[in-house]
Amino acid sequence: MEKLRARAAALLAEGAVSLIIGYEEGTKRPRPLFCRNSESAQKLIFDSRCFHNLAVYLTRKDLVGKDRFAVTAPISTLRSILQLYVENQLSEEKLLVLTVDLNGELKEFVTFDEISAYVGQFELQRGEREQDILTKIEGMSREERWKFWMEEMSHCFKCYACRSACPLCYCSKCIVEVNRPQWINPWPAPLANMEWHINRAMHMVGRCTACGACGDACPVGIPIDLITRKMMEDLAPEFGYIPGLPAKKGNALSTWKLDDREQFIR
Numbered sequence: 001m002e003k004l005r006a007r008a009a010a011l012l013a014e015g016a017v018s019l020i021i022g023y024e025e026g027t028k029r030p031r032p033l034f035c036r037n038s039e040s041a042q043k044l045i046f047d048s049r050c051f052h053n054l055a056v057y058l059t060r061k062d063l064v065g066k067d068r069f070a071v072t073a074p075i076s077t078l079r080s081i082l083q084l085y086v087e088n089q090l091s092e093e094k095l096l097v098l099t100v101d102l103n104g105e106l107k108e109f110v111t112f113d114e115i116s117a118y119v120g121q122f123e124l125q126r127g128e129r130e131q132d133i134l135t136k137i138e139g140m141s142r143e144e145r146w147k148f149w150m151e152e153m154s155h156c157f158k159c160y161a162c163r164s165a166c167p168l169c170y171c172s173k174c175i176v177e178v179n180r181p182q183w184i185n186p187w188p189a190p191l192a193n194m195e196w197h198i199n200r201a202m203h204m205v206g207r208c209t210a211c212g213a214c215g216d217a218c219p220v221g222i223p224i225d226l227i228t229r230k231m232m233e234d235l236a237p238e239f240g241y242i243p244g245l246p247a248k249k250g251n252a253l254s255t256w257k258l259d260d261r262e263q264f265i266r
């Protein structure tokens with residue numbers, strides 16, 4: 001922790017970055033901290049409780065401005081950063097990434113290749129919660145799955161916290177806010193909720209990095225992250241692509257190969 005604070009303070013004092021987005025103690029759990037000077041860098045913390053995905057702030061132009069900035073990032077956030085790079089939302093010139101590894105050592109990444117090499121050492125695994133719920137869902141028939149999600153979605157009151165927490169939901173105008181024509185009914189109701197969540201899931205195909213931030217943000221406990229996560233898991237063997245892993249351009253639904261199995265591509 002001290003090494004992180006000292007390095008952050010030095011980066012700000014030297015003018016190497018004008019902002020560091022990290023974590024500080026909150027009232028209930030760690031919360032985001034926007035450091036703009038060496039003094040505020042002394043509030044920085046970084047431990048296993050710091051899982052809020054700070055990559056969500058990296059596309060906020062009002063926040064990051066035009067200067068170089070830094071972010072502290074656990075593995076899940078590093079995956080989101082790689083995916084944002086793949087989607088041309090981040091540039092190496094502007095971003096410095098700091099993390100603390102499992103041995104407590106401070107690491108600094110200047111290039112996306114460095115991040116990719118580091119993240120590649122960690123296999124994306126299901127946690128206990130993901131395993132329990134997904135195993136249950138995978139054992140259901142199509143009709144049972146529809147019933148399961150309809151019941152879950154009936155609790156949704158369309159607060160859009162799931163969207164706000166997701167680093168990959170960065171459109172300046174979301175489809176739910178388009179009203180000429182109105183594609184999705186804005187009020188919460190069983191079918192209107194399903195419309196919103198199916199649309200969101202379709203927008204996340206091949207892009208979700210399974211960080212879990214959307215599910216964590218849902219105030220009524222809908223395991224909403226597992227829809228996009230499962231789509232990512234199913235897509236990976238078909239397309240040979242795991243979002244947030246390879247730091248290369250292109251994503252599953254916007255690229256194709258001549259040797260694709262489906263005839264329609266030729």
Ligand code: SF4
Nearest residue numbers: 166208209211212214
């Ligand atoms: S788990 Fe949720 S918040 Fe994280 S990338 Fe996927 S859709 Fe976005």
Ligand code: SF4
Nearest residue numbers: 156158159160162218
């Ligand atoms: S966070 Fe939960 S309640 Fe809010 S819109 Fe998303 S699924 Fe619905």
